Amino acid sequence: MKVVVTFGTFDVFHVGHLKILKRASELGDKLVVGVSSDALNIKKKSRAPIYSEAERCEIISSLKFVDDVFLEYSLEEKANYLRSHNANLLVMGCDWEGKFDWIKDEVDCEVIYLPRTPSISTTEIIEIAGGIHNNA
Incomplete structure (x- = not known):
């Protein structure tokens, strides 16, 4: 059985998230998905996610092509997460191109970087929504 693992915050779930998953x-x-914990998201992006880690896990686990979901607490533990799954x-x-190539040797796991869906990002959605809210 070939097990695929991916990671993300998946805040304000959108079609780009859907397509990459x-x-x-x-x-x-x-397919096993590691969802960034609230604390990790704050560390990475200097802001709390809009949706809680429990809500984001529920959204991701509801997708018919996702088999398992877990919380990612540390970027430094990627190899251990991959081994455990x-x-x-x-x-x-x-x-993230090139940033996880070291995984190939440390975990004996292939790494593929997929293109993102153009013209959509969670950050942009949050900024637009915030601007609409602030202008209302």
């Missing part, structure tokens, strides 16, 4: 699922037999393939968005 669907493409990742098509690369193996089982017996991953054969790590899939990340192309904005």
Whole structure:
């Protein structure tokens, strides 16, 4: 069985999230998704997510092509997460290109970077919504 693992915050879920998760699922037999914890998101992006980690996990786990979801508490633990889920393939968005190539040797896991859906990002959605709210 080929196990695919991917990671993300998945805040303000949008079609770009849907497409990358669907493409990742098509690369193996089982898709496991690591959702960034609230604390990790604050550390990475200097802001709390709009939706809580529990809500984001519920959203991701409701997708028919996602087989398992877990919380990611530390970027430094990626290799351990991959080992614990017996991953054969790590899939990340192309904005992470090259940053996880070391996984290939440390975990004996293939790494693929998929292109992101153009013209959509959670940050942009939050900024637009905030601007609309502030102008109302």
